Amino acid sequence: MPSIYIINPAAEHASYYGFEVLDEADGGYVSVADLTTATLAGFVPEGWDIRLTDEAISPVDLDAQVDFVAITGKVSQRGRMIALAEGFRARGRTVLIGGPFASLSPQDMRPHADILVTGEIEEIADELFADLAAGRWQNQYNGGFADIRKSPIPRWDLYPVDRAQSGALQTTRGCPFNCEFCDVIQYQGRKQRHKDTDQILRELDQLHAVGFRSIFIVDDNFTVHRSWARAVLLELAAWNAARGDERVSFITQASLDIARDTEMLVLCREAGFKMFFMGVETINEASLREAGKRQNLIQPMHQAIDAIVGHGIGVHAGIILGFDHDSVDTFEEMRQFLQDSPLPEVAVGVLTAPQGTDLYHRLEREGRIDGPIWTSAIQGPFATNIVPALMPREDLVARTVELARYCFEPNSFEQRIMNFLAKFPASHVSTPRRTARARDPRSHMLPKILRYISSLGEAEELMVRTVLKAGAQKPGALPSILYFLSHYAQSRFYLDMDRGQLAKPGILPAPVNA
Structure with a gap:
């Protein structure tokens, strides 16, 4: 059967919007699950073997035995997109590159892709996958602005949802x-x-x-x-x-x-x-x-x-x-x-x-x-x-x-x-939370975030205690306060880090030699 490996490369720098503050030796975490790779997997026809990697969570397998590798990404991922594409092509894989950056700068991505996909995929998915299966693909496909009602249910069953x-x-x-x-x-x-x-x-x-x-x-x-x-x-x-x-x-x-x-x-x-x-x-x-x-x-x-x-x-x-x-x-x-x-x-x-x-x-x-x-x-x-x-x-x-x-x-x-x-209304009631939180694989994220902030110093530890105590007086505001604290942790992680140490140790593979 045909096989495809769908990859969301790591960004080339930490940012406000990542979740590197939670990274562990066995993998990383993301604030928001990657919708692009899960959606693209939903377009893959029945009978194909599908692998999916979000490199912010786990390393890419450069030696994956697959027919096609599909790489997507934004401008902040450009360098990693190119490195991965060249690494897979050197290993004889057929590489597709698409996503926002490829659509905005196709001339930049063209030399690194066997197949360049610009625009949105809904209108061209059937043709693209039929061509891949038949071994007679074009070197470029342009989906333009699509009817998004044709978008499939994303394949979250293939994504490490416990890490988002x-x-x-x-x-x-x-x-x-x-x-x-x-x-x-x-x-x-x-x-x-x-x-x-x-x-x-x-x-x-x-x-x-x-x-x-x-x-x-x-x-x-x-x-x-x-x-x-x-x-x-x-x-x-x-x-x-x-x-x-x-x-x-x-x-x-x-x-x-x-x-x-x-x-x-x-x-x-x-x-x-x-x-x-x-x-x-x-x-x-x-x-x-x-x-x-x-x-x-x-x-x-x-x-x-x-x-x-x-x-x-x-x-x-x-x-x-x-x-x-x-x-x-x-x-x-x-x-x-x-x-x-x-x-x-x-x-x-x-x-x-x-x-x-x-x-x-x-x-x-x-x-x-x-x-x-x-x-x-x-x-x-x-x-x-x-x-x-x-x-x-x-x-x-x-x-x-x-x-x-x-x-x-x-x-x-x-x-x-x-x-x-x-400013928050005293009458607002928070969303009820399920009682069996211990079964939730994400339940450890918040304690780890609070411990991280408190470890930054006495002033940070006092700040956490103060805002949580104040938030308890308006329980409806607590979900927002916890959101703010989780992003505070990541922002501090980013702002405090050595600007020369932006890669995530233990998560990213070694540089690719094409």
Whole structure:
């Protein structure tokens, strides 16, 4: 029978969004299970032998005896994608490369793939796998923007779900906004496409069956299409209510303009949403206009964030420094804004210009692009390929690092937790948790996270005790506080680590020699 090995390579650096803080000698952990590999496995026809590896969890088997190797990845995985591709090709394997980076930079991946797959796979899967089985494949396939209702139920039975804190579900692709720096709209488009509700519920059933009680809806803007989102939220609420004490909590990505829609916030809360990841980006209004982020200008930012938290939903904020209107004064203004806000979890980074974005094209015309995006991506959030307008690049990076480190000082973090609790509604009730947690293979994650934070020093240990004690006064806020603490642990792990030691010892295989 034909055989395929599907791989999600390791990123080339630790980050805010990994879970390296939990890594052990026998394998790693991820904050969110990898949806791409599990979904691709769902497209593989019956009768094929399928292997799957998420390299953040376990090493790739370079000597796997398979017919085809399928590699996917983002810009932060570029180097590892190439290394693995060349290693497998040297061993006589036929290599397919696809995913976001291949779609955005096909000319970069083309030399390293026997078969290059760009765009989305739903419309071309049947042809692709038929060609592979027949041994008469093309050297490139382009799926374009697909009808995602054709997407299969992901093969979570092939994925190490016990090593992921949250499951993953996609209900839409595409975002109608046109943020200048965003590359997602370049490979997913600005017209949002939706799955059927029945399809979404079947995926939820499967995620629930394999044990997930936290699910990340990975859509880039889940709530932007209001009428569709309302209908889905009602179904999610009914589905979750039927789970009894086995209900799940949801996390998703949304934009700040949801704050003016009280009905939508209520529906999100009733469906079980505990957290939104939001691109807050900056409080500099000129920078928001420059970036095309007008949805953040609809109402005062502090008012919008307060409204969301006031409905019992936390905000995980993305913060960017280095817009053309950002001066040295912007850093102190941002620091003060954050410390006055109910935003415990912030991902602070420097503006970059991904290839294909409007920002890249503008700065290229202005002669302000310095190197390809992957040279910055492999260094994490504190590197950039742009030449800033109002300060030297070294100054921009140094000040951004300083702000990030300040945000995760225990006293600073504790203050923002207290701000969060002050805004969180006292009447909100947390999602019931099942009593037999000892049977959950993820049950050890939280104690390990809390021990790690406490081991960082007396101030960190006191911070943990203080915020948990304060959170007990508003039990509905505890799931959000635990989320914030888990991401605090990873953020501190990343910010405290030696910048030259970014690989995960014991997890990644030795460098591949093609």
